[in-house]
Structure formats: structure tokens, C-alpha cells
Amino acid sequence: MIFKSARLMLGFVACLTTPVLADTLTDVAGRTVELDLPAKRVLLGEGRQVHVLAALKGDDTFKNIVGWRDDLIIKDPDSYAGYLEKFPEISSLPRFGYIPQGKFDLESAIKLAPDVLTMNIESKAAIDESGLEQKAEAAGIKLVYVDFRSDPERNSNASIEILGKLFGAEEKAKEFVAFRNEQIALVTDRLAQAKDLKRPTVFIEQAPGIWGGIECCRTFGPYNFGEMIDMSGGHNIGADVLTTTFGTLNPEQLIVANPDMVMVTGSNWAADSDVNAFVPVGRGADPELNKARLKGLMERSPFAMLPAVENGKVYAVWHQFYGVPYDFVPIQQFAKWFQPDLFKDLDPEQSFRTFHERFLPIAYKPGYFASLDEAANK
Known part of the structure; x- marks a missing residue:
């Protein structure tokens, strides 16, 4: 004992x-x-x-x-x-x-x-x-x-x-990853099967209209929004020059590249801006204000002289997509802009709404994109 x-x-x-x-x-x-x-x-x-x-x-x-x-x-x-x-x-x-x-x-x-x-x-x-x-x-x-x-x-x-x-929250993380992968695959799988795919050339400007003289042309190389463009059936012209995530083209390079489409990233930067010329896309944004701001940004040089702008091939995307793994939403929306015939049935807004309903504690509100392309707005 x-x-x-x-x-x-x-x-x-x-x-x-x-x-x-x-x-x-x-x-x-x-x-x-x-x-x-x-x-x-x-x-x-x-x-x-x-x-x-x-x-x-x-x-x-x-x-x-x-x-x-x-x-x-x-x-x-x-x-x-x-x-x-x-x-x-x-x-x-x-x-x-x-x-x-x-x-x-x-x-x-x-x-x-x-x-x-x-x-x-x-x-x-x-x-x-x-x-x-x-x-x-x-x-x-x-x-x-x-x-x-x-x-x-x-x-x-x-x-x-x-x-x-x-x-x-490991199980929820697995669900999140699976949902993201499935939503991206709706675009990439279809593009992989497409024959004779013609990719529009795209210039995307990073966050214009926040400060000062609103100079052109901050953009993305082969990563982040630049990679999303390529994944969606477009060709990011920034990757032709840059090897980094972020960088700047000069206006002459943009004129020579003559992109088929022009995009800008935007968000509500009112608390951080001295000129308030940005496109305030985001949760619950005003669509008419978005269009007006987008049109105003395209009056700058060299955009006003680009055929893409003259033809209304101008778009805005919520800037904050660049830092959260909701990138399946812009990938789907870009695909509809770049390859409209191939993705007629795709509904990125519904995809994001479903994501909110399945995963998020706040309700979905639209407003994350804007366009001067009348055909795309129908």
C-alpha cells in the first residue's frame, strides 16, 4: 500500500x-x-x-x-x-x-x-x-x-x-477554402476548355482619385488584380512591364499599349482623401455616384485619348478585394466583362450574396462594381 x-x-x-x-x-x-x-x-x-x-x-x-x-x-x-x-x-x-x-x-x-x-x-x-x-x-x-x-x-x-x-475554426476554414476554389473554378475550368479564346488587353489603375493631382498610372504586375485579370480571360498589360505586385507605368506606355479595356480600383476613402475623386464602390454604394466619379477620372490625360474610353469600355472594382480572399467575386465579374458570350449564365452578385448567407454575420448589399459600358450594365 x-x-x-x-x-x-x-x-x-x-x-x-x-x-x-x-x-x-x-x-x-x-x-x-x-x-x-x-x-x-x-x-x-x-x-x-x-x-x-x-x-x-x-x-x-x-x-x-x-x-x-x-x-x-x-x-x-x-x-x-x-x-x-x-x-x-x-x-x-x-x-x-x-x-x-x-x-x-x-x-x-x-x-x-x-x-x-x-x-x-x-x-x-x-x-x-x-x-x-x-x-x-x-x-x-x-x-x-x-x-x-x-x-x-x-x-x-x-x-x-x-x-x-x-x-x-478549422472546419469552417475548410468550408471557406472549398467554396472559394469552387467559385474560381467556374471561370478557370470553362476558360481552359474554350477554343480560339481572344483575350482583351486590360489596364487596371490602382486607387486613383484619393490624393493630390491624381496622377496616372499606378497598376499591378503579374499578381493580385493583375493575376485576377489573366485568370478571368483578359490580358493584364501591367505584367508586360512589371514583375512585382505593384508598380507604375508612364502615360506614354499606356498610350502605346492602347488597351481594349480600362479598369480602376475604388473604395470609400473619404476619411483619407484630399480631392475626393475616387470611385466609392463597395457595400451599399450609390451606383449613380460611382458612374459619375468613374467618368470624371477618365477625363484625365492620357485616358481621354484612349479608344477604350471613347467606346465606354471602362469599369471599376472594389479596391478591398485586393486584400481579402473574396477574389472569386471579381474573377467572375471580370469574366463577364472580358468574355460576355462565354459567361452569360454566371452571376457574381448571387455568388457573393450566397457567400454572405453561408458564412458572414452581416447582410449582403450590392455596389462593388461600376461600369460605363452600357452593354455590361443591362
Whole structure:
């Protein structure tokens, strides 16, 4: 009896002294991160990650969020309004600035005692240079990188799964990934089977009309919206010049390229603009205002002299699609613009409405696209 009791006591002591192994996940930077999962207190390094988190957590979207970057409020206020209506408590959620711009207050973040800070991969260089990761780790905060912007076709599904694991929503993450893949395949599978496909050349301008003189011609290389164009049956002329995600063409290059179609990205940037000439497409946007702003942007040089503009082949797409894995929506809409005969039956608006009904805690409202093409507006 004494021997048995001693064995039990030794086993109890061993349980107390054996270290508890943390869970691990591998982020999109290839880092193995050890932390207890699911995380209990999370600081969102980009507020727009809520678009993903909401699809994973639904009514519990903000349950474990202790703070977030202020970009959703400033750069996507229409979406923020939808989430504020559903979750009024987020109005008092602590906010932080952008790390690469030196606007992130680590001391204030530490006071919130987060387990983890989720960051977009494009911030990694600035974080490495500043030593922020080591300082955060010393305070018990783990960094996890995701990517929905730099190379979304490569990293979006993995990033959804990372956030699913981080927030204890792995099954919902699998459903999200499957839905996204199925919706994209509705376009790519049909294009792969099409014979003698003629791809229109397309120039897409990144976020014109926010600041200053509204110069031309910021655009996308072979990634992000540039890749979406090619996946949708068009040809992105930016990829003929650029090898990076973002870059700038000069007006002469645009004139020489003479694209068949011109696109711009837009959003409601009223809180961040000094000229308010942007196209405010987005959740619940005013279609007439969108068209008027789009027409105004095309009065700039060199757009006014392009045949595509004269022919009304001008379109706008919600800019925020470039940083969340809802890219199946623009891919479907682009396909209808680029290859209208091939995709007569495709309904991207219904696809996005279905996504809201299946995954999101806020209701769908249209307004994410605009066009000066009368045929496309019918």
C-alpha cells in the first residue's frame, strides 16, 4: 500500500514538473510558431482581416479580439458600418496604426496582454528592421504572418487555414477554402476548355482619385488584380512591364499599349482623401455616384485619348478585394466583362450574396462594381 501510494505521488510530481508542449503552426513566412491554440487574446495587425475572421467565426467574430489596426475604419468605412451595426461594442475596441509607417505603439499593445499579433506579410521587412518581433516575443506576444495581398493566389487558402487554426475554426476554414476554389473554378475550368479564346488587353489603375493631382498610372504586375485579370480571360498589360505586385507605368506606355479595356480600383476613402475623386464602390454604394466619379477620372490625360474610353469600355472594382480572399467575386465579374458570350449564365452578385448567407454575420448589399459600358450594365 505504501509502495502504491509512493508511485502515485511520483506520478503526480512528474505531471507537475513535465513541461506542457505548446501547439504549433506554420505561417506564410515559413516560420514555425509555438503557442497555445486556439488563441485567447488576439491583436489584428490589419483590421481588414475581419473580412476573413467573420467568415470563420460568424456571431463570435470579435470574441477574442483585444485590439486592431484602424485601417478598416479609415479605408473601408462602409464595411465597418455593417460590422458596427452588428457588433456595436467594436466602437470602443483599441486601435493601432500601421507598423511600416511607425504608427504602432507596442507599449499600448502589451498592456492589452494579447497572445498573438496577426500581420500581413508585406509588413515583415519593416518588422525585421525594427526588431519588433523580438520585443513582442519578450512580452509573450507571438507574431503570425498571413497574406491575402502580395501573392493571394498562392497564399490565400493557406492564410485562411492558418487563421482557422489560430481561432479554433478549422472546419469552417475548410468550408471557406472549398467554396472559394469552387467559385474560381467556374471561370478557370470553362476558360481552359474554350477554343480560339481572344483575350482583351486590360489596364487596371490602382486607387486613383484619393490624393493630390491624381496622377496616372499606378497598376499591378503579374499578381493580385493583375493575376485576377489573366485568370478571368483578359490580358493584364501591367505584367508586360512589371514583375512585382505593384508598380507604375508612364502615360506614354499606356498610350502605346492602347488597351481594349480600362479598369480602376475604388473604395470609400473619404476619411483619407484630399480631392475626393475616387470611385466609392463597395457595400451599399450609390451606383449613380460611382458612374459619375468613374467618368470624371477618365477625363484625365492620357485616358481621354484612349479608344477604350471613347467606346465606354471602362469599369471599376472594389479596391478591398485586393486584400481579402473574396477574389472569386471579381474573377467572375471580370469574366463577364472580358468574355460576355462565354459567361452569360454566371452571376457574381448571387455568388457573393450566397457567400454572405453561408458564412458572414452581416447582410449582403450590392455596389462593388461600376461600369460605363452600357452593354455590361443591362
